[in-house]
Amino acid sequence: MDTNTLITQFQNGSVQAFEKLYEMYGQNILGVINVILKDEVRSQEICQDVFVKVWKNASQYNASKGRFFTWLLNIARNAAIDELRSKSHKQQQKNLSTDYFVDILETEEADTPSLDSIGLSKVLNGLKDKCREIISLLYFKGYTQKEVSETLDIPLGTVKTRNRNCIAQIRKNCDL
Amino acid sequence: MDIEKYIASGILELYVAGSLSESENLEVLHNAQQYPRIQEEIEKIEQALLQLTEASSGSLKKPAFETIIPNVQESEKVIPLKPEHKTPWGTYVGWAAALFFGVGLFWFYNQNQDLENTIQVTKQNIKILNDTVSALETAVTDTQKVLQMLRDQNTKVVDLGGQTVAPEAYAKVYWNQDTQKVIVDTQGLPEPPDGYDYQIWSLTLEPLTPTSLGVLSDVGQDGEQLFELPNTNASEAFGITLEPDGGSETPTLEQLYTLGTTAP
Structure with missing residues (x-):
């Protein structure tokens, strides 16, 4: 069954379709939240909240707004960023690392990576810091092209091309 | 492009x-x-x-x-994805059931009222029957007592004949000298006028001495006909006179209705 059919069924209230979509994207959304929060327990809780929200707001998704995954990504990073700004989280996480993916990399290397997914170190192999930085801002923090341009003090066009090159490196690592 | x-x-x-x-x-x-x-x-x-x-x-x-x-x-x-406008059959059925239940309840209430009335009437009937039975039992007991006395070989039957004021009248006295009791049968006496009662006297003849045995109140077809009275006298005759209510000290001989001697 193709993804678009699943999405239509999900929007018509099918719990089974929703479960399939959760199987497809749940682990990705958890990963996004984990990169932002760097807190495994809270990440799982927020992930649950995100999918409840996804179900409740199913009717709001529409292909003209972009990819379904992009819609999920947007809801997840907003929820995670809200959590990051909440008082309780600030108290727990006083020394937030600014090294993109480094914490996650260290955690992942400590554990045995699961068989069915490629390890983060392999995905990020050969990726320069400025790539990690721009990917983090665009995909994990939801910055617009203009916001990235201002934050990194680089021209708008450079944001697009640099990002494309960085994603190209990941695609190469994953044989895509 | x-x-x-x-x-x-x-x-x-x-x-x-x-x-x-x-x-x-x-x-x-x-x-x-x-x-x-x-x-x-x-x-x-x-x-x-x-x-x-x-x-x-x-x-x-x-x-x-x-x-x-x-x-x-x-x-x-909370958030229905497709607002549905179905006929609310559930609601209709619910109201119909409630109405049916209400009517049923009213019917049962009426039935119950009817039954309770029936029970009241039946209870009253039973009470009336019980009263009748106990009245009959009393009557039977009395009658048996009388019958027993009449059949006793020691009981003497004294016929009292009508006198001048009431030639048609008669009465009977059953006298058991062992038990010293008399039963007076007033069946042959006319109903006394208002304000008067019959009184029975035991008489000894030489000299003529009357002794009151008692007042026979409420004599008549609907009233008493048999009176049981003690008699300790050596009676030679019995007489019944009409006396003012409550009886008299001495008999009013002008109003002597019946009289009979004990000697055969």
Whole structure:
């Protein structure tokens, strides 16, 4: 069954379709939240909240707004960023690392990576810091092209091309 | 349109990131629908992001779908996805059942009232019957007593004949000298006028000495006909006179109704 059919069924209230979509994207959304929060327990809780929200707001998704995954990504990073700004989280996480993916990399290397997914170190192999930085801002923090341009003090066009090159490196690592 | 140049611009990567404006989003969507090459490229970029994000979850496992389901089903009730305008059969059936139940209840109430009335009437009938039975029992007992006395060989029957004031009148006295009792049968006496009662006297003849045995109150067809009285006298005759209510000290001989001697 193709993804678009699943999405239509999900929007018509099918719990089974929703479960399939959760199987497809749940682990990705958890990963996004984990990169932002760097807190495994809270990440799982927020992930649950995100999918409840996804179900409740199913009717709001529409292909003209972009990819379904992009819609999920947007809801997840907003929820995670809200959590990051909440008082309780600030108290727990006083020394937030600014090294993109480094914490996650260290955690992942400590554990045995699961068989069915490629390890983060392999995905990020050969990726320069400025790539990690721009990917983090665009995909994990939801910055617009203009916001990235201002934050990194680089021209708008450079944001697009640099990002494309960085994603190209990941695609190469994953044989895509 | 130069598709390769369009792809190389990096706009598709921003599309997947969700960093484009609404109009740019629509433009990419249209181009992707028009050019499979663009659609394919978008899917590959998305695949790369899926790899990156999944790898970012490290050793964490996503929560079981079942942990989301309870919340999901709760929200289903709150936000109906398709507002339905079905005929509310449930409501109709509910009201019909309530009405039926109400009518039934009223019917049962009436039935119950009827039954309770019947029970009251029946109870009264039973009471009347009980009274009748006990009255009859008393009457039977009395009659048996009388009968027993009449059949006793020691009982003497004295016939009292009508006198001047009432030649048609008669009475009988059954006298048992062992038990010293008399039973007076007043069946042959006319009903006394208002304010008068019969009184029975025991008489000894030489000299004529009357002794009152008692007042026979309420003599008549509807009243008493048999009177049981003690008699300790050596009676030689019995007489019945009409006396004012409550009786007299001495008999009013002008009103002597019946008289009879004990000697055969």
